Every structure is written in structure tokens, then in C-alpha cells.
Amino acid sequence: MLDAIVFYGLAALALASAAGVVAQKNPTYSAFSLIVTLCSLSGIYGLLGSPFIAVLQIVVYAGAIMVLFLFVIMLLRVKQEDHPAREGRLLKGVAFGLGLLLALQMTVVLAARGGTPIPSIYEASTPAVARLLFAPRFLYVFEATSILILAALVGAVALAKKEP
Amino acid sequence: MTPALQELFIAVVKILVIFSVLLGLFSLMTYLERRVLAFMQFRLGPNRTGPWGILQPVADGIKLFFKEEVMPEGADRIAFVGAPIVAIVTAFTAIAVIPYGPPFRLPSLGFLPEWLRGREVSLQIADLSVGILFIFAVTALGVYAIVMAGWAANNKFSLIGGLRSSAQMFSYELALGLSWVGVIMLAGSFKVADIVNAQAGGFWMWNLVWQFPAFVVYLIAGTAEVSRIPFDLPEGETELVAGFHTEYSSMKFALIQMAEYVNMITVGVLVTHLFLGGWHSGVPGLPPSFVWFAAKVGFMLFFFVWLRGTLPRFRYDQLMHFGWKVLIPVATLNIVLTAALVTWAHR
Numbered sequence: 001m002l003d004a005i006v007f008y009g010l011a012a013l014a015l016a017s018a019a020g021v022v023a024q025k026n027p028t029y030s031a032f033s034l035i036v037t038l039c040s041l042s043g044i045y046g047l048l049g050s051p052f053i054a055v056l057q058i059v060v061y062a063g064a065i066m067v068l069f070l071f072v073i074m075l076l077r078v079k080q081e082d083h084p085a086r087e088g089r090l091l092k093g094v095a096f097g098l099g100l101l102l103a104l105q106m107t108v109v110l111a112a113r114g115g116t117p118i119p120s121i122y123e124a125s126t127p128a129v130a131r132l133l134f135a136p137r138f139l140y141v142f143e144a145t146s147i148l149i150l151a152a153l154v155g156a157v158a159l160a161k162k163e164p
Numbered sequence: 165m166t167p168a169l170q171e172l173f174i175a176v177v178k179i180l181v182i183f184s185v186l187l188g189l190f191s192l193m194t195y196l197e198r199r200v201l202a203f204m205q206f207r208l209g210p211n212r213t214g215p216w217g218i219l220q221p222v223a224d225g226i227k228l229f230f231k232e233e234v235m236p237e238g239a240d241r242i243a244f245v246g247a248p249i250v251a252i253v254t255a256f257t258a259i260a261v262i263p264y265g266p267p268f269r270l271p272s273l274g275f276l277p278e279w280l281r282g283r284e285v286s287l288q289i290a291d292l293s294v295g296i297l298f299i300f301a302v303t304a305l306g307v308y309a310i311v312m313a314g315w316a317a318n319n320k321f322s323l324i325g326g327l328r329s330s331a332q333m334f335s336y337e338l339a340l341g342l343s344w345v346g347v348i349m350l351a352g353s354f355k356v357a358d359i360v361n362a363q364a365g366g367f368w369m370w371n372l373v374w375q376f377p378a379f380v381v382y383l384i385a386g387t388a389e390v391s392r393i394p395f396d397l398p399e400g401e402t403e404l405v406a407g408f409h410t411e412y413s414s415m416k417f418a419l420i421q422m423a424e425y426v427n428m429i430t431v432g433v434l435v436t437h438l439f440l441g442g443w444h445s446g447v448p449g450l451p452p453s454f455v456w457f458a459a460k461v462g463f464m465l466f467f468f469v470w471l472r473g474t475l476p477r478f479r480y481d482q483l484m485h486f487g488w489k490v491l492i493p494v495a496t497l498n499i500v501l502t503a504a505l506v507t508w509a510h511r
Contacts, residue, residue, distance in 0.1 A: 028315060032243070035308065055297040059341075063304030067311070067334050074315050074327065126294060126354065 007047055014040035022095070031070050038062040052126040170279055178289050186259060190425045191221035197469050204473035231414040236318055239411065243316035248416045251309030251423035258302040258430050261295040263288035263357045265443045265454035287454070288357070295356045296348065299434070300341055303389065306427065307333045310408050313420070317411035325407025328480065332388060332395065335487040340385035342495035343378040346502035347371050347438050360442030367446035371439045377498040379439045381491050386431040388487070390424065392468055394475040395483060432464035440464075 013036065020033035038061045046054035133142050195210065195218065202209025211217035235244060264287040272281040292298050307330050314326015348354060350371065351362035363370050372379050388395035409420050436442055436457060443457040450456075478486070 028243070039305075051292055051294045052297070055294045055301045058301035059297065059304055063301060064334065067307055067330055070311050071327070071330055074311065074323070
């Protein structure tokens with residue numbers, strides 16, 4: 001009962017703020033809305049019994065990545081997004097079409113499941129997540145991803161570095 | 165009462181008590197900071213309101229209440245009002261997972277209802293399995309208050325203050341998080357209470373000894389995180405008026421100020437719990453108690469004031485260099501060494 005109230009509250013907040021990200025004219029507000037979305041998603045992860053993922057969601061997305069986004073928006077002092085009207089209309093059409101497609105897919109998937117929740121395959125506690133990530137099954141993928149990110153980092157530094 | 169209601173009742177009482185204690189501690193700190201700083205500089209500090217000036221925070225509070233609320237004309241209303249709220253909410257939420265002492269048994273007093281007599285109560289609002297990470301996440305969100313405040317005021321000093329602040333916070337947050345990793349590895353748990361209990365036995369068991377590099381890194385990064393001297397560039401008054409909160413007045417200013425002090429108390433509490441053995445006395449034979457915890461936190465708060473009375477301010481580029489090129493490598497090296505040590509000890 002309490003779970004349901006919290007869940008629907010968070011879900012409504014996530015959806016409303018996600019709509020806000022798209023609808024806002026001011027990019028700073030869009031960024032703030034996105035932060036609210038990420039935080040409510042984190043709440044939902046917590047509700048699903050995985051506090052670790054919930055906290056990571058905030059630390060990584062809401063905490064680190066969004067700060068960088070905001071930083072850039074603030075540094076460039078973007079006030080309003082300005083698209084030429086025709087291009088804007090085209091983009092809106094494409095976005096609407098893609099959204100519709102996603103909604104269709106979700107309806108099909110949910111209908112096929114018959115509304116029963118998908119049973120979780122893995123335990124979600126912190127040691128369980130760690131054991132999965134560092135077991136041979138995912139270890140190579142996990143480490144390869146970190147090397148990719150490191151490579152991207154080095155690349156970004158090399159590109160940004162001024163010629164002496 | 166049903167057990168669920170009883171739990172709820174206890175939780176609400178705990179929240180109320182901790183909230184009011186923190187508010188009290190905040191006003192006490194504003195007084196003590198001015199007073200101690202004054203003594204360090206051979207001045208007297210506020211000493212006119214009440215005995216020894218102890219009522220100064222009350223006077224300050226009344227003054228701020230009745231001050232005129234000013235909002236700059238070009239300010240962004242929502243973000244301007246939202247920033248102090250975000251600041252205070254994140255500051256207080258971080259406190260929720262911190263324990264204040266070993267579990268405590270209520271005495272069997274006659275006036276207590278049956279279900280409360282002799283009941284064991286943990287001195288903590290929420291005991292999350294990811295406690296320390298939760299604190300990290302919530303304090304990371306605290307940056308937004310500063311970014312919002314700096315951006316919303318439509319004032320160049322505020323904006324520069326906000327930008328400096330966010331740059332400083334996310335450079336030092338990394339070192340701060342890394343300095344916790346060694347401690348977490350030694351305790352084998354994210355729970356604050358487990359980390360404290362892993363340091364039981366005597367002061368040579370404290371992480372101050374076993375994680376000394378991490379202790380130094382955390383002390384520095386923590387001071388930077390709460391933007392206190394020598395890391396108070398975001399509000400460096402000689403350059404930026406008052407940084408991100410230049411345009412704030414009245415109660416909004418008080419809220420921002422309160423959030424800063426609560427964050428400082430949080431850092432003091434965390435240093436105590438992570439490195440100074442929390443509520444353990446450090447001397448074999450003396451039982452763990454809230455008293456040791458309070459004494460250590462008190463010392464840490466004094467330490468922050470002491471720093472403020474002693475050190476000059478960093479220059480901005482020095483600050484960034486120091487964070488990225490000294491603190492983070494030291495913290496990383498510490499993690500590698502600790503990991504090797506833990507693996508070797510488990511073998």
C-alpha cells in the first residue's frame with residue numbers, strides 16, 4: 001500500500017519532469033528537470049530493493065554528469081534555444097513519431113507479459129552486484145568498458161590541449 | 165499500537181530530536197565561531213547580548229527575520245527561491261544515515277508506555293545498507309544549490325562564485341570519495357555503524373593510524389567541500405563580494421548560512437566516524453558512548469574555526485592543481501596499498 005503510493009508518486013514526478021526536459025524553452029530549466037527525473041528514478045530503484053543502484057544513479061548521473069551539463073550551459077550563457085521555425089517543426093515531428101513508436105513497443109511488451117511483473121533474475125544487494133561484475137562472466141566486459149572510457153578521457157584531453 | 169505505528173512514532177521522535185539538536189548546534193556554532201575567532205585575534209567578539217554574548221544567535225535570528233527581502237530585478241524567480249531550499253534539504257538529508265552512538269536501551273520508567281520500556285533504540289534515523297554512499301550522493305546534490313543560486317541572481321559576482329564553487333566541488337568530491345574507499349575496504353561495509361565498530365579496541369585501531377593518507381586527503385577535501393578557509397574562493401569577499409550568495413538577504417541568506425554550517429557539522433561527524441573511532445573511547449576499558457563521539461565532533465568543529473583563524477586563502481589555480489595533481493593521486497595510491505594489504509591479510 002505504502003509502496004504503491006510512493007511508487008506512483010515517484011513515477012508521476014519522473015514522467016512530469018521528463019516532459020519538462022523537452023517542453024522547457026530555457027536549457028537551464030531543462031537540465032534542472034532532468035536532475036529531478038534522475039532523482040525520482042533513483043527513488044524507484046531504491047523501492048525495487050536495490051539501494052546500491054539507487055545511490056549510484058545519483059552519484060554518477062545526477063551528481064557528476066549533470067553538473068558538467070549545467071556547467072557548460074552556464075558558461076556558454078545559453079538563454080533560449082533558437083531553432084529556425086521550419087527545422088523546429090521537422091524535429092518536433094520526428095521526436096513525436098519516435099515517442100509514438102516507443103509507446104507502441106511498450107504497450108506490446110506489457111500486453112505480452114499480461115501485466116505480471118518481470119521476476120528479477122539477480123539479487124540486487126551490493127555484494128551481489130559486485131560478485132556479478134567481478135565474476136568471469138562480466139569481468140572482461142566491465143574492464144573493457146572502463147578502458148574505453150579511459151581512452152575517451154585521454155582523447156578529450158588530447159583534443160582540448162592547446163598547441164604549445 | 166501496532167508495531168508499524170510504534171516504529172513510525174520512534175522514527176518521528178528521532179527526526180524531531182536530531183533536527184532540533186542540529187538547529188541548536190548551528191546557532192551555537194555561529195556564536196562560537198565568532199567568539200573563538202575573536203579570541204584568536206585578541207578581540208572579544210560578540211559579548212553584549214546575554215551572559216558572555218550567548219544570546220547573539222537569537223539576536224541575529226530576529227534581525228534576519230525582520231530584514232527586507234530583496235530579489236534582484238533580472239533574477240530567475242524559481243531558481244532563486246529554489247536554491248536555499250535545495251541547500252537546506254540536502255544538508256539535512258545527509259545527516260539521516262549517521263548514527264550518534266551505540267544502540268541505547270530505554271529505562272523502564274513508569275510513565276513510559278509498555279512497548280517503550282526497556283526497548284533498544286538505535287541512535288540513527290535510517291540504517292541504510294549503503295549508508296556512506298548515500299551521504300556521498302546527497303552531498304553531491306548539494307552542489308546544485310550553489311549552481312542555482314549563482315546562476316539565478318543575474319549578477320556577475322554570483323555567477324563567477326557559482327562556477328568556481330561547482331568546479332571546486334567536483335574536483336574535490338573525487339578525492340573525497342576516493343579517500344573513503346580505503347576505510348570502506350577495511351570495514352568491509354558501507355554502513356557507518358560497521359565502519360565505526362571496525363575501529364573498536366583502542367586508538368591504535370583507528371583509521372587515523374591505518375588510513376593516515378586517506379585521513380589527510382579527506383580532511384583537506386572535506387574542508388574544500390564545505391568551502392571554508394583556506395578553500396573559500398567561491399565566496400572570497402575581497403574578489404567576489406560574497407560569491408554565489410551575494411544577492412541573498414533576510415531568511416534566504418539565513419537558510420544558505422544554515423546549510424553551510426550543517427554541512428560543516430556533517431564533515432566533522434564523518435571525520436569522527438571514519439577516522440577517529442566514532443563513539444569508541446580509544447582507551448581499552450572505557451566503554452563506547454555518545455560522550456566520546458560528541459567530544460570528538462566538538463574538537464573537529466573547533467579545528468575548522470582554528471583553520472579559519474590561521475590560514476590564508478588559496479589562489480584559484482593552485483586549488484585546482486592541488487586537487488587534481490596531489491590529492492587524487494595520493495588517494496588512489498592509498499587505495500592500491502590498502503587493497504594489497506586487505507588481500508594479503510585475508511589470505
